[in-house]
Amino acid sequence: LAKTTQPIxxxxxxxxxxxxxxxxxxxxxxxxxTWYQQFPSQGPRFIIQGYKTKVTNEVASLFIPxxxxxxxxxxxxxxxxxxxxxxxxxxxLYSSAxxxxxxxxxxxxxxx
Amino acid sequence: xGGITQSPKYLFRKEGQNVTLSCEQNLNHDAMxxxxxxxxxxxxxxYYSQIVNDFQKGDIAEGYSVSREKKESFxxxxxxxxxxxxxxxxxxxxxxxxxxxxxxxFGPGTRLTVL
Numbered sequence: 112l113a114k115t116t117q118p119i120x121x122x123x124x125x126x127x128x129x130x131x132x133x134x135x136x137x138x139x140x141x142x143x144x145t146w147y148q149q150f151p152s153q154g155p156r157f158i159i160q161g162y163k164t165k166v167t168n169e170v171a172s173l174f175i176p177x178x179x180x181x182x183x184x185x186x187x188x189x190x191x192x193x194x195x196x197x198x199x200x201x202x203x204l205y206s207s208a209x210x211x212x213x214x215x216x217x218x219x220x221x222x223x
Numbered sequence: 224x225g226g227i228t229q230s231p232k233y234l235f236r237k238e239g240q241n242v243t244l245s246c247e248q249n250l251n252h253d254a255m256x257x258x259x260x261x262x263x264x265x266x267x268x269x270y271y272s273q274i275v276n277d278f279q280k281g282d283i284a285e286g287y288s289v290s291r292e293k294k295e296s297f298x299x300x301x302x303x304x305x306x307x308x309x310x311x312x313x314x315x316x317x318x319x320x321x322x323x324x325x326x327x328x329f330g331p332g333t334r335l336t337v338l
Binding site for chain 1: 273279313314315324325334
């Protein structure tokens with residue numbers, strides 16, 4: 112299993128772009144990257160998923176460099192409601208979902 | 224609306240008592256999961272089920288038991304053997320448990336407090 116490392120916490124202000132980087136140095140060929148968001152006292156919610164290069168949806172963008180040893184979740188123009196914990200996960204396409212590991216995540220705080 | 228429901232939202236239990244947490248999904252997903260989350264920590268897998276009538280232990284199964292008699296239901300029993308049961312419990316489901324590529328859909332959680 113590829114281990115992930117991400118900052119414990121980050122602060123930003125409303126309207127700013129926030130980039131959260133996740134390190135996964137031993138990522139394997141069949142591994143892909145997934146990000147979840149969790150608000151206090153709620154279950155995590157899927158944000159975005161990718162294998163390489165760039166993926167964009169209505170919520171965020173995910174940038175993955177060619178070596179895939181890291182990935183960056185980009186949240187454009189954040190608001191107070193983006194205050195949450197963000198988890199970076201690495202999973203093997205051909206392994207059970209039970210192998211997914213949710214680490215401690217990055218606690219993002221958005222200020223007015 | 225399709226989704227996952229967990230009940231109750233808050234649960235209080237006396238030491239030495241068993242308690243069962245409910246998890247129901249109407250997403251027609253094959254796989255279901257139970258996680259435990261302690262304050263400031265990530266999620267830890269307790270049990271998972273890839274198909275009806277089958278389930279496997281996760282990383283912290285001791286003191287817990289589950290059943291999967293119906294596709295839509297995956298109840299978790301916290302037994303008196305669980306040394307420190309006070310935590311936030313999350314149930315999730317995914318279309319298939321065979322690949323971790325599938326997005327997991329989470330319920331709202333049950334906060335269990337042992338008095």
